[in-house]
Amino acid sequence: MSRHRRCRRVGFQPHITSFGPVGTIDLANVSIAVDEIEAIRLKDLEGLEQEKAAKMMGISQPTFHRVLEIARKKVARAIVEGKVLRIGGGVYELKENKDYVCYDCNYGWEVGYSTPSPMVCVNCESKVGDKNERR
Ligand SMILES: [Zn+2]
Numbered sequence: 001m002s003r004h005r006r007c008r009r010v011g012f013q014p015h016i017t018s019f020g021p022v023g024t025i026d027l028a029n030v031s032i033a034v035d036e037i038e039a040i041r042l043k044d045l046e047g048l049e050q051e052k053a054a055k056m057m058g059i060s061q062p063t064f065h066r067v068l069e070i071a072r073k074k075v076a077r078a079i080v081e082g083k084v085l086r087i088g089g090g091v092y093e094l095k096e097n098k099d100y101v102c103y104d105c106n107y108g109w110e111v112g113y114s115t116p117s118p119m120v121c122v123n124c125e126s127k128v129g130d131k132n133e134r135r
Pocket residue numbers: 102103104105106107121122123124125126
């Protein structure tokens with residue numbers, strides 16, 4: 001683990017670790033780190049603001065911006081130049097749950113990333129407002 005790079009929190013571990021042009025033999029490839037894929041997932045798939053996505057990954061907004069730019073360029077290069085995209089590596093820790101807190105009773109709980117956001121508090125059943133990433 002490199003010393004100068006801060007650990008980045010990611011919400012999923014990619015199970016598919018290789019994409020490539022159909023019908024070609026795996027030659028040149030582009031490597032993309034798990035935290036870079038996470039940046040694309042949060043910004044381009046989930047549609048989060050950079051500030052919020054950065055917070056979820058435990059990094060600064062400028063760092064998130066840089067990671068996202070690098071990640072997008074790698075994906076673009078793989079598609080445009082017909083290269084295999086390999087996903088793996090990077091300095092990251094897996095955080096598979098989202099934290100929620102009820103604004104009425106202050107009860108906190110976790111929900112898996114792939115689980116839909118809860119509509120009501122699991123404790124008092126009052127309506128849940130905004131997700132609260134308490135980190
Ligand atoms: Zn509650």
